[in-house]
Structures are given as C-alpha cells and as structure tokens.
Amino acid sequence: MRIILIYLFRLIHYSSSMVKNSEKILADHNVSITNPRVFVLEVLLENKGPITLDELQSTLKNKVAKSTLYRVLNDLKKINILDEFTSPENQTVVELSLSENDxxxxxxxxxxxxxxxxxxxxxxxxxxxxxxxxxxxxxxxxxxxxxxxxxxxxxxxx
Amino acid sequence: MRIILIYLFRLIHYSSSMVKNSEKILADHNVSITNPRVFVLEVLLENKGPITLDELQSTLKNKVAKSTLYRVLNDLKKINILDEFTSPENQTVVELSLSENDxxxxxxxxxxxxxxxxxxxxxxxxxxxxxxxxxxxxxxxxxxxxxxxxxxxxxxxx
DNA sequence: CAGTAAATGAGAATAATTCTCATTTATTTA
DNA sequence: TAAATAAATGAGAATTATTCTCATTTACTG
The missing domain is CATH 3.30.1490.190 (Ferric-uptake regulator, C-terminal dimerisarion domain)
Structure with missing residues (x-):
C-alpha cells in the first residue's frame, strides 16, 4: 500500500504540467535546468499575472537563497521572459511575459x-x-x- | 562702492522670479520657507520637466544634505506637487506637477x-x-x- | 562516469532610503 | 522685538534593497 501511494505521488508530481512547463521554458531558451530556476518559474506560472517581489521572496523563503532569487530573476530578464516594473507605491513587481503577442x-x-x-x-x-x-x-x-x-x-x- | 555692490547683488538675488516662485509655492501650500526647500524647488523649476534623482543630487551636492533632500522630496510629494516614477532602466525620476490640468x-x-x-x-x-x-x-x-x-x-x- | 564549467548558498559589500539626535532656523507669543 | 517653543537641518547611523565574492555543489560534455 505504502509503495503504491509513493508511486502515485511521484506520478502526480512529475506529470504536473507546471514542472514540465518550467523545464521546457528553460530548455527552449538554452538556460540550464536547475532547482532554483524551476522553483521560481513554478511560482510565477502558478501565480498567473503580476506578483510583488516581496510575495515571491516569502513564497520561496526556504527553497531559494535571496541572492539566487535575484540572480534567477536577472536570468529571466536576460532571456526576455520577465517584465519588471514599479507600482505607484514603489513596490517592485515582476511578471512572466512568455509570448510575444500577449x-x-x-x-x-x-x-x-x-x-x-x-x-x-x-x-x-x-x-x-x-x-x-x-x-x-x-x-x-x-x-x-x-x-x-x-x-x-x-x-x-x- | 562695496555697499552698492552688495545692494545690487541682493536686489538681483531677491528679484529673481525663481526665488519668488519657490517661496510662493511653499507659502501657498502652508509649508515653511527654508533654504533647502527653496534650493530644491529652484532646481526643479529651472529644469522644466522630469529630472533623475542622480542629477538632482549632484546639482545640490554642496547645498543640501542627502537626508534633507529625501525629506524635502517627501514634503513635496505630500502636498501633491511632485510626481515620482521609475524609468525603464530603473532610474528614479521626479517632476513638479504644479497645476491640476497639466x-x-x-x-x-x-x-x-x-x-x-x-x-x-x-x-x-x-x-x-x-x-x-x-x-x-x-x-x-x-x-x-x-x-x-x-x-x-x-x-x-x- | 569522470572532468569541466556553471550555478548556488551564505554572508560580505554596495547602494538607496529612512531614522536619530544634537544643533540651527523659523514661528509664535508676550 | 526678544524670549520661548516648535520645526527643520546636517551628519552620520540604521535599515532595506541589490549585487558581489568565494568555497561548495550541481549540471552538462564527452
């Protein structure tokens, strides 16, 4: 029974479209697939829309080091799939921009x-x-x- | 001779419309007239348009302390005559917005x-x-x- | 699967902004 | 107008945001 549950869990986990998408996005842009990059992309994909840097940081608190988060965001900006802007209240906000025509x-x-x-x-x-x-x-x-x-x-x- | 020169200097100084404008703006908004506030307003008025924070700081380097500059800018924001925004290159830019309809x-x-x-x-x-x-x-x-x-x-x- | 290059974590370094407090300047009051 | 009170300033400390450093770990290449 336990084995079956573990198997099912892994099946669900690995077939999650989020994970597949994240890895595909990185591969498509010739960026190596690493845990921090996948974690960040997952949150951005799940969120579906703009998200404040604060929220992103607290969501990833124990998974990605702060310096790495900034590095990953810069990586994503470099391959042109991340927009950054500042809210009227001076909050930094980021958002995925995957397709040219959205x-x-x-x-x-x-x-x-x-x-x-x-x-x-x-x-x-x-x-x-x-x-x-x-x-x-x-x-x-x-x-x-x-x-x-x-x-x-x-x-x-x- | 010296007296005359000093007099002329003060006359020119005080009749400068910039100075008058700056002081009038402050008075109109019930903000006390102080040197740092007048200096900042003069630069913003002379500039006529948006100016980066960096440029403002270097212009006022030896006249207004950095902490005071931030305070004055916050004062001007509070009375709603200063807009602040961020350029696409992440530079902070400020601009006077004196009338409602500009x-x-x-x-x-x-x-x-x-x-x-x-x-x-x-x-x-x-x-x-x-x-x-x-x-x-x-x-x-x-x-x-x-x-x-x-x-x-x-x-x-x- | 070993070897090399790239990426990461942790925290130091830098930059941007706000805060603290002793001193100076402006405003109010008598 | 001078003294008393309140507000603003300068200098630098404190805080926050971001980048950098470097030893270690992870990913890619043959």
Missing part, C-alpha cells in the same frame, strides 16, 4: 495594493498606435514600446 | 536615458477616457488616474 496593461488598486493584468480593446490599441505615429511625426521620437498603467480601486475596495 | 505623459529614450514630457492629442485622451469607462463596466475597477509611458529613441539617438 500585450497587455496593468491596473493598480491604491487601497489594497493589488496589481492585475488588463487587456485593452483592439479598437483602442489601434487608436493608441495611431497616436504614436503622430508623435513620431511631431516630436521625432521613434516609439518602440509603450506601457499604460491604470490606477484606481478594485471591486473589493471600491 | 496632464501629460513621458517618453523615454532607451539609448541615452533621457526622459521628456509629452502631451497627447485631445482626441486621443478622449478615446482613452472612453476605454477607461469600458474597463469600469467589464472589470469593475474604478480608475482614478492613468500613466502612459512611451519607450523608444529620441531624435539624437534614432
């Missing part, structure tokens, strides 16, 4: 500090890209990227 | 690190505010503010 923006709640992803309508993104074209004409700036952050109250705090 | 956005040059103010067309701001109304309907977020940051190359670096 363009989106962020909403911050000024009361509870939550950050969420938000996708703007195609119509509006088109209007924004037109505006950026105009900016290029008038200001000579060549715009490559943009970030739009909305600040307000989430439904819980409203 | 709403604008920022352009960052990824090459030289320059930050500039940019004002979007009224048409586009209207489109943005419509989009925010839609977000409220679908996501239940109540949006109070927004920041749009454009990232690219300035005319010198393009």
């Amino acid at each position: 363009h989106h923006h962020h909403v911050f709640c000024t009361n509870c500090g939550e950050v969420e992803d938000i996708t703007l309508s195609e119509v509006f993104e088109k209007q924004l890209s037109d505006e950026i074209t105009n900016i290029h004409k008038t200001s000579k700036y060549l715009i490559k990227e943009h970030t739009l952050e909305l600040i307000g109250l989430c439904s819980d705090c409203d | 709403h604008h956005h920022h352009v960052f040059c990824t090459n030289c690190g320059e930050v500039e103010d940019i004002t979007l067309s009224e048409v586009f701001e209207k489109q943005l505010s419509d989009e925010i109304t839609n977000i409220h309907k679908t996501s239940k977020y109540l949006i109070k503010e927004h920041t749009l940051e454009l990232i690219g190359l300035c005319s010198d670096c393009d």
